[in-house]
Amino acid sequence: MQQEDRLIELESRIAHQDHSIHGLSDEIFRLRKKLDDLETTCNFLVEQLREQAGATSDANPGDEQPPHY
Numbered sequence: 001m002q003q004e005d006r007l008i009e010l011e012s013r014i015a016h017q018d019h020s021i022h023g024l025s026d027e028i029f030r031l032r033k034k035l036d037d038l039e040t041t042c043n044f045l046v047e048q049l050r051e052q053a054g055a056t057s058d059a060n061p062g063d064e065q066p067p068h069y
Contacts, residue, residue, distance in 0.1 A: 001009075
C-alpha cells in the first residue's frame with residue numbers, strides 16, 4: 001500500500017468517526033431532553049398525589065379513632 005493510499009484510508013476513517021461522534025452527540029442531546037421532560041412530569045405527578053392525599057385525609061375523618069379511645 002502506498003503512502004498516499006494509506007493517508008486516504010486514515011482520512012476516511014477519521015471522517016467516519018467524526019460522523020459517528022456527531023450522531024452520538026445528537027442522540028445524547030435528544031435523550032437528555034427526554035429525560036428532563038420525564039423528570040418534570042414525574043415531579044408534577046408526585047405533587048398531584050401529595051395534594052390528593054392531603055385532601056383525602058382532611059376530607060375523610062372516618063379513618064381516625066374517636067376521641068374516647
